[in-house]
Amino acid sequence: MPRMIGAAVQRRRRDGSRIERDYALMRAAGVEWVRMGFRTPFADATLRQLTSEFRDQEHEVELLRAHGFKLMGYTPFPGGDLDIGGGFSAWGGPMGSAGYYALYEEVCAWLAERFRDVASAWQVANELNAPDWNGGLTAEQSVTFLLQGARGVKRGNPNALVGVNMAGFDERALWMYQQLFPNDVVALDYIGADGYFGSYNEGGPEHWREKLDQLHAIAGLPIVVQEFGYPSAGGTMRDPAQRREHQRFRCVERAWPYSWEERPRDATTQAEYIERCMTIFAADPRVIGVFVWRWNDGGRCWLCGSPDCPITGNWGLVDIDERTKPAYYAFQRGAVRLHQGDSPDVY
Numbered sequence: 518m519p520r521m522i523g524a525a526v527q528r529r530r531r532d533g534s535r536i537e538r539d540y541a542l543m544r545a546a547g548v549e550w551v552r553m554g555f556r557t558p559f560a561d562a563t564l565r566q567l568t569s570e571f572r573d574q575e576h577e578v579e580l581l582r583a584h585g586f587k588l589m590g591y592t593p594f595p596g597g598d599l600d601i602g603g604g605f606s607a608w609g610g611p612m613g614s615a616g617y618y619a620l621y622e623e624v625c626a627w628l629a630e631r632f633r634d635v636a637s638a639w640q641v642a643n644e645l646n647a648p649d650w651n652g653g654l655t656a657e658q659s660v661t662f663l664l665q666g667a668r669g670v671k672r673g674n675p676n677a678l679v680g681v682n683m684a685g686f687d688e689r690a691l692w693m694y695q696q697l698f699p700n701d702v703v704a705l706d707y708i709g710a711d712g713y714f715g716s717y718n719e720g721g722p723e724h725w726r727e728k729l730d731q732l733h734a735i736a737g738l739p740i741v742v743q744e745f746g747y748p749s750a751g752g753t754m755r756d757p758a759q760r761r762e763h764q765r766f767r768c769v770e771r772a773w774p775y776s777w778e779e780r781p782r783d784a785t786t787q788a789e790y791i792e793r794c795m796t797i798f799a800a801d802p803r804v805i806g807v808f809v810w811r812w813n814d815g816g817r818c819w820l821c822g823s824p825d826c827p828i829t830g831n832w833g834l835v836d837i838d839e840r841t842k843p844a845y846y847a848f849q850r851g852a853v854r855l856h857q858g859d860s861p862d863v864y
């Protein structure tokens with residue numbers, strides 16, 4: 518199977534996107550897959566009427582399908598950004614109750630079935646080890662949530678590749694990975710990982726090598742890099758107290774807790790970072806999918822709303838007007854390398 522090469526691409530109201538995506542430009546970069554998070558489709562607990570926001574997402578999927586893209590979908594999650602599926606409803610029962618998980622399984626099954634012709638791969642929820650996304654679920658509850666969601670996706674589309682991703686490699690992420698691989702509820706197909714070495718995580722692109730080994734040791738399954746990337750603007754926190762609580766300070770300081778060898782965060786460094794990561798992924802046959810975060814710069818930071826905050830705003834391969842940044846061409850070269858090294862017959 519050819520590797521999945523893709524980018525996080527989706528409309529987010531809080532991002533303030535002004536123009537439509539340039540699908541031809543995406544194709545020319547080597548993007549064949551789009552990773553997007555789905556909202557809970559329904560307006561209420563009867564699970565009948567669809568919301569207008571979800572209808573907008575369906576329209577977006579139609580456009581992607583018409584342009585020949587495949588979808589790495591991800592299912593809703595308890596915390597995080599509503600635009601991409603956050604704030605999963607407690608219609609089924611309070612968070613952590615059996616009813617809560619059961620409703621989640623139904624919603625996941627519905628989504629996988631609804632998009633079965635275009636979304637042949639799914640990530641269940643998003644980064645549930647991280648407080649940004651788990652909405653207060655404990656690690657144990659998060660594991661149950663993920664497994665029940667995965668069971669739903671498999672029910673809705675038995676042929677889909679299904680896996681999970683964690684944010685980085687902290688203690689909680691590793692504990693959750695250990696519970697999930699293996700488990701006795703559902704057979705997962707891949708182990709997903711999100712790494713931002715030099716921004717949220719210590720190190721640089723070369724840290725992926727040891728992390729890919731670690732992921733392989735945990736799961737013995739193919740690996741999907743669900744998120745990697747580097748911002749073309751912003752600083753680095755120097756104050757240890759800020760670094761410890763970086764989620765609280767990042768938008769104020771416009772900085773991350775780590776840097777990549779003290780390099781400036783600019784368009785040139787971003788391009789070099791992307792290229793180095795993709796060279797490592799291309800050389801590793803265990804990697805069956807690579808998704809850059811993200812395709813375009815945001816018009817506003819979705820965390821703080823500021824038009825010039827880089828924390829979520831400046832990670833794009835293209836800018837807010839879809840003009841290419843040097844990282845675009847680095848990604849394009851990396852995509853060629855990834856295709857040359859098509860993964861062996863794991864699927």
Ligand SMILES: [Zn+2]
Pocket residue numbers: 767768818819820821822823826827828829
């Ligand atoms: Zn911000």
